[in-house]
Amino acid sequence: MRKIYLDHGATTPMRNEVIDAMVTIYREEFGNPSSIHQFGRSAKKQLEDARAKVAKAIGADAKEIIFTGSGTEADNIAILGTARMKAKQGKGKHIITTTIEHHAVLDTCKLLEKEGFEVTYLPVDEHGILAVQSVQDALRDDTILVTIMHANNEIGSVQPIAEIGQLLKNHPAVFHTDAVQTVGKLAVDVNELAVDLLAISAHKIYGPKGVGALYVRKGIRVEPLMIGGGQERKIRPSTENLAGIVGLAVAIDLAVSELATESKRLEGLRDKLIHELLTKVPETKLNGHPVHRLPHNANISFEYIEGESLILSMDMKGIAVSSGSACTSGSLDPSHVLMAMGLCHQTAHGSLRMTLGKDTTEEDIDYVIAELQTIVARLREMSPVWEQYIKSKA
Amino acid sequence: MRKIYLDHGATTPMRNEVIDAMVTIYREEFGNPSSIHQFGRSAKKQLEDARAKVAKAIGADAKEIIFTGSGTEADNIAILGTARMKAKQGKGKHIITTTIEHHAVLDTCKLLEKEGFEVTYLPVDEHGILAVQSVQDALRDDTILVTIMHANNEIGSVQPIAEIGQLLKNHPAVFHTDAVQTVGKLAVDVNELAVDLLAISAHKIYGPKGVGALYVRKGIRVEPLMIGGGQERKIRPSTENLAGIVGLAVAIDLAVSELATESKRLEGLRDKLIHELLTKVPETKLNGHPVHRLPHNANISFEYIEGESLILSMDMKGIAVSSGSACTSGSLDPSHVLMAMGLCHQTAHGSLRMTLGKDTTEEDIDYVIAELQTIVARLREMSPVWEQYIKSKA
Amino acid sequence: MYTEKVMDHFTNPRNVGEIPDADAVGEVGNMKCGDIMKLYLKITDDGVIEDVKFKTFGCGAAIATSSMSTELIKGKTVEECLKLTNSAIAEALDGLPPVKMHCSVLAEEALKSALLDYKKRTGKDIPISEEDLKGDDDHHDHDHDCEE
Ligand SMILES: Cc1ncc(COP(=O)(O)O)c(C=O)c1O
Ligand SMILES: Cc1ncc(COP(=O)(O)O)c(C=O)c1O
Ligand code: FES
Ligand code: FES
Numbered sequence: 001m002r003k004i005y006l007d008h009g010a011t012t013p014m015r016n017e018v019i020d021a022m023v024t025i026y027r028e029e030f031g032n033p034s035s036i037h038q039f040g041r042s043a044k045k046q047l048e049d050a051r052a053k054v055a056k057a058i059g060a061d062a063k064e065i066i067f068t069g070s071g072t073e074a075d076n077i078a079i080l081g082t083a084r085m086k087a088k089q090g091k092g093k094h095i096i097t098t099t100i101e102h103h104a105v106l107d108t109c110k111l112l113e114k115e116g117f118e119v120t121y122l123p124v125d126e127h128g129i130l131a132v133q134s135v136q137d138a139l140r141d142d143t144i145l146v147t148i149m150h151a152n153n154e155i156g157s158v159q160p161i162a163e164i165g166q167l168l169k170n171h172p173a174v175f176h177t178d179a180v181q182t183v184g185k186l187a188v189d190v191n192e193l194a195v196d197l198l199a200i201s202a203h204k205i206y207g208p209k210g211v212g213a214l215y216v217r218k219g220i221r222v223e224p225l226m227i228g229g230g231q232e233r234k235i236r237p238s239t240e241n242l243a244g245i246v247g248l249a250v251a252i253d254l255a256v257s258e259l260a261t262e263s264k265r266l267e268g269l270r271d272k273l274i275h276e277l278l279t280k281v282p283e284t285k286l287n288g289h290p291v292h293r294l295p296h297n298a299n300i301s302f303e304y305i306e307g308e309s310l311i312l313s314m315d316m317k318g319i320a321v322s323s324g325s326a327c328t329s330g331s332l333d334p335s336h337v338l339m340a341m342g343l344c345h346q347t348a349h350g351s352l353r354m355t356l357g358k359d360t361t362e363e364d365i366d367y368v369i370a371e372l373q374t375i376v377a378r379l380r381e382m383s384p385v386w387e388q389y390i391k392s393k394a
Numbered sequence: 395m396r397k398i399y400l401d402h403g404a405t406t407p408m409r410n411e412v413i414d415a416m417v418t419i420y421r422e423e424f425g426n427p428s429s430i431h432q433f434g435r436s437a438k439k440q441l442e443d444a445r446a447k448v449a450k451a452i453g454a455d456a457k458e459i460i461f462t463g464s465g466t467e468a469d470n471i472a473i474l475g476t477a478r479m480k481a482k483q484g485k486g487k488h489i490i491t492t493t494i495e496h497h498a499v500l501d502t503c504k505l506l507e508k509e510g511f512e513v514t515y516l517p518v519d520e521h522g523i524l525a526v527q528s529v530q531d532a533l534r535d536d537t538i539l540v541t542i543m544h545a546n547n548e549i550g551s552v553q554p555i556a557e558i559g560q561l562l563k564n565h566p567a568v569f570h571t572d573a574v575q576t577v578g579k580l581a582v583d584v585n586e587l588a589v590d591l592l593a594i595s596a597h598k599i600y601g602p603k604g605v606g607a608l609y610v611r612k613g614i615r616v617e618p619l620m621i622g623g624g625q626e627r628k629i630r631p632s633t634e635n636l637a638g639i640v641g642l643a644v645a646i647d648l649a650v651s652e653l654a655t656e657s658k659r660l661e662g663l664r665d666k667l668i669h670e671l672l673t674k675v676p677e678t679k680l681n682g683h684p685v686h687r688l689p690h691n692a693n694i695s696f697e698y699i700e701g702e703s704l705i706l707s708m709d710m711k712g713i714a715v716s717s718g719s720a721c722t723s724g725s726l727d728p729s730h731v732l733m734a735m736g737l738c739h740q741t742a743h744g745s746l747r748m749t750l751g752k753d754t755t756e757e758d759i760d761y762v763i764a765e766l767q768t769i770v771a772r773l774r775e776m777s778p779v780w781e782q783y784i785k786s787k788a
Numbered sequence: 789m790y791t792e793k794v795m796d797h798f799t800n801p802r803n804v805g806e807i808p809d810a811d812a813v814g815e816v817g818n819m820k821c822g823d824i825m826k827l828y829l830k831i832t833d834d835g836v837i838e839d840v841k842f843k844t845f846g847c848g849a850a851i852a853t854s855s856m857s858t859e860l861i862k863g864k865t866v867e868e869c870l871k872l873t874n875s876a877i878a879e880a881l882d883g884l885p886p887v888k889m890h891c892s893v894l895a896e897e898a899l900k901s902a903l904l905d906y907k908k909r910t911g912k913d914i915p916i917s918e919e920d921l922k923g924d925d926d927h928h929d930h931d932h933d934c935e936e
Binding site for chain 2: 790795798799801804806815823824825826843844845846847848850851
């Protein structure tokens, strides 16, 4: 059977170039970068080369990159680290974020509420886009942190980060963006975006799982999450995952260099997928913004059917998709992102996220379009809600 | 030039078996274990197989293993997670540890002191061993956590964890041990040791850097360090580093199966190294316990010379050793472990840690013994302190 | 972490040893990091450093800066030697890691201590006093913030 992976938003396969670079490290550079002997010094050099590469990819200085164990950890250091640092300095306890953040941001903000911080959750419009003005309106003298994701992992909508960054230039609040979904897919430059902190994860760009990075603008200080040795300027102690870090560097370097052509190609495929599904399958609806969206993301609601049975049915045909973020697939709640955009429970439940990748071909897209039509028809035939709807129309 | 790596206490080269297993995952199992489609389910199965293997290696149940991003993180979750959980429950604020813990434990305890916890740092004897009775004496009704390392990373002394575990069976305090240096080198069984929490790191046993595990006994609850998705029972959210986790499982499995023969071999080489150096080089002293020590660890003080110049000189001869833990090599302070054992500044500064590994041969040891004699003689000739000592003897 | 020049002077230190009939001897130590340097000078009547030898107990940077300082002062006048700073010694070695800068202070101070000894022995009017040797502790502060 054909296998079509359309879940690149959840994670991506590793590039061969990344595997090769990592295996070289595994075989030849096993030293601890903190050791002063030749094995250590050689590892240290690899570490700093990787740091320079990652920095370059986002227009930062190498000194501004902190490697972490995941995108989640980068987000947590950014948010908890800023809040706790500012609290220590007595700078205020107000935080601004949105209702559609990834759990690594949203739930961290909720934890801070329990610790005595006050959080404003800004709503988004029906396309999942935040109004710059709403940030302006929510800003207070005691706002210490604004954390807004660059693009959403479920619906792909891209936020006006650069405009918000400009706005915040006149305010002391630290500005963090979760760019886990955008690095390597959209142009990401920390100065153009005018952010102070920015989170990256390697496994979304054909790199290894378990490696992330946090951009920390010069002059910005954060409290560490964990304590130990002096690695990563004490912000992230632990013996460095050198192979993983090199894997991230190779992956980001390749992704950025191919970005222009690849994102155009993905957009073409994505738009075909969206257009054909919306026209060929009745009672469907695109979630997220039609234009300001990630080049590889299609999120569509199929009314009157339930997401899990849709995903399982597609899986039987070899097509891997998801209904939201993978990390909440254990939960039965409908996506908080779709609910925040005003979808009703039922529509939110019947939504599908298809995220394309570098190996996705036009044939794949054609196959998915064809199979989905059959599957949706079959599931609707089984659905009492569909039956009711048809009768109401008759 | 010959290259002899005697710094296995800092980190180890990867085993080929580990690399191969990881590359297979990289190539074939890229799914997100949280995804419900076939790619995700297949990854999930690999994850749970790895968990079972790690659990088996330490006599635990698979449900009791939480994968982390490092040994440091495992220690931090254990200590901060227990302290914060107990504080929330109003159970008391007293913690017991030792003066010779790794920074991941020691500095975390110091942080907790700032957060209002009270920490008792138990001293060790001149061999770096803790008296069981001192734990008994320090225990209070409000003691919530006892954290004592299984074996020390610098001097190799092995603590009487099982006895302390027995003692604590009658006390509600949670018992954590940092077993980063012992897993795969000594028999480690969580029930024999009677611990509630136990930290592991893969890169000390020929596995990958950036992967650790925390054993959490059934019924013990800890607060997470970071917040995000539901992975690892919410104790450690982040998309799982599947390849790294499989690497840890393969490494621990091999280490445990070879433990009996390999530790005997290492002890033989270690004892030869120690014995010849102590007899052939004047004014030397073994640090740590002569018997209750890690099979691969030799830590020797060379009076009247300074550690860094000793390490650099050995490095020029292709021999990699260290003076303490690698993660503090950025610091100029003498090792806190040696100081805690009562060594004076100068003697502590002139100490060398040599940690043997699976590829260390008898020829390596002979070469090191020969080279070290020349190097020590040369450095002493340059040393005004040695000059003074010789004159005082004359 | 060390430059090639540092490693060269560390591996092949110049002018190691003692001068039994030295005209001046300086010894300084910094017990914080446990380093000691002893410097011997042979000085001509018109105040030129004719010969110099050292012994150092210390790290790679301490040994390399000791060695380099002996090269820098050999053949110089006492007055010229007074102007030698630790940063000049470090520079001559193509730099030192920031955490190791204080090690070069050891060499500067050993020299000053020797010159003070020379002043005391000869009664010559050399612009140096005990004050200059107070060993301004700032240099020895061990910065653990790895901010680079
Ligand atoms: C005793 C001990 N605990 C904890 C650690 C930290 O482990 P990791 O480097 O995986 O964070 C180490 C080694 O660095 C260690 O030797
Ligand atoms: C927007 C966003 N932020 C954060 C994360 C977390 O990254 P990681 O899985 O590396 O922890 C993800 C993906 O899981 C994501 O999509
Ligand atoms: S019926 Fe299965 S999730 Fe509701
Ligand atoms: S002289 Fe003290 S560390 Fe170099």
